[in-house]
Amino acid sequence: MSEISCDVIVIGAGPAGEVAAGRLADGGLEVVVVENHLVAGECSYYACMPSKALLRPGDLIDEARRIVRTARSRYDGRLRPELNSGPGGNPFNELECGKFYARAMSSWSLLIASQGLVLDGPAGLIGFKPRWQPEDHRSFYTAAEGWGLFVQKREAESQTSRIDVRHGRLRVRELVVQAPPGAGEMRVDVRAGGRRVRVAASQQGDEVRIRCSDWVAITEGQEIEIRLTW
Numbered sequence: 001m002s003e004i005s006c007d008v009i010v011i012g013a014g015p016a017g018e019v020a021a022g023r024l025a026d027g028g029l030e031v032v033v034v035e036n037h038l039v040a041g042e043c044s045y046y047a048c049m050p051s052k053a054l055l056r057p058g059d060l061i062d063e064a065r066r067i068v069r070t071a072r073s074r075y076d077g078r079l080r081p082e083l084n085s086g087p088g089g090n091p092f093n094e095l096e097c098g099k100f101y102a103r104a105m106s107s108w109s110l111l112i113a114s115q116g117l118v119l120d121g122p123a124g125l126i127g128f129k130p131r132w133q134p135e136d137h138r139s140f141y142t143a144a145e146g147w148g149l150f151v152q153k154r155e156a157e158s159q160t161s162r163i164d165v166r167h168g169r170l171r172v173r174e175l176v177v178q179a180p181p182g183a184g185e186m187r188v189d190v191r192a193g194g195r196r197v198r199v200a201a202s203q204q205g206d207e208v209r210i211r212c213s214d215w216v217a218i219t220e221g222q223e224i225e226i227r228l229t230w
């Protein structure tokens with residue numbers, strides 16, 4: 001077993017541990033963080049962020065967009081030392097999300113709700129059930145190992161959903177999309193990096209779950225295309 005020497009051991013990488021470790025390291029100490037479950041703690045995985053993402057996501061698009069516009073208009077890059085908003089008055093520390101909760105940006109959960117992101121990195125599950133413009137949708141997503149754009153177009157007898165990767169990679173075993181109301185029995189075709197993928201699809205209500213016969217990995221510049229025809 002190798003030995004590590006350090007000044008401080010922080011047990012737990014939740015918000016408290018992260019901030020404590022960061023401050024100690026800023027102060028010049030060598031810090032080791034020990035986490036036995038999920039780095040980022042309760043807040044990111046079970047508490048603050050998921051709970052906000054569930055707040056009335058479906059039917060309040062106009063109100064949600066107004067909140068985003070209002071919040072964004074306050075974050076214009078000006079320093080705000082009078083608000084005790086971090087060192088020097090960090091203009092992007094969104095105080096309504098909790099001090100130093102920069103990653104819990106107030107509009108982030110609205111993006112996720114608008115695109116209807118379904119994500120389980122370890123299980124290789126990614127899907128989109130957009131609430132905002134499902135017929136002509138385009139939005140940014142991030143996944144465990146990469147990020148890119150999700151684009152969906154609906155036509156009279158088809159729907160094409162594309163997940164592209166602009167950075168990193170996307171490893172997928174299962175995909176989820178939403179069929180439009182009234183679409184009949186459908187054919188499902190999936191291509192990844194231009195190649196056809198063998199899949200088994202099942203439908204429950206308007207949700208279409210597509211299981212790939214094997215893991216599919218795409219990298220920067222590639223895309224997964226899911227085409228439903230009925």
Ligand SMILES: Cc1cc2nc3c(=O)[nH]c(=O)nc-3n(C[C@H](O)[C@H](O)[C@H](O)COP(=O)(O)OP(=O)(O)OC[C@H]3O[C@@H](n4cnc5c(N)ncnc54)[C@H](O)[C@@H]3O)c2cc1C
Pocket residue numbers: 011012013014015016017018034035036037038039040041042043046047048049051097098
């Ligand atoms: C539903 C809900 C909504 C919330 N919403 C908000 C909100 O909107 N804004 C807000 O500011 N707060 C919110 N909170 C509170 C917030 O989640 C907590 O205040 C915050 O997560 C506490 O951080 P922590 O680091 O003290 O603990 P935790 O986040 O619990 O982190 C502790 C970490 O230590 C690890 N650990 C424990 N024992 C060991 C060990 N022996 N060895 C190694 N690692 C160990 C755990 O695995 C965990 O990752 C919410 C809480 C809930 C339940």
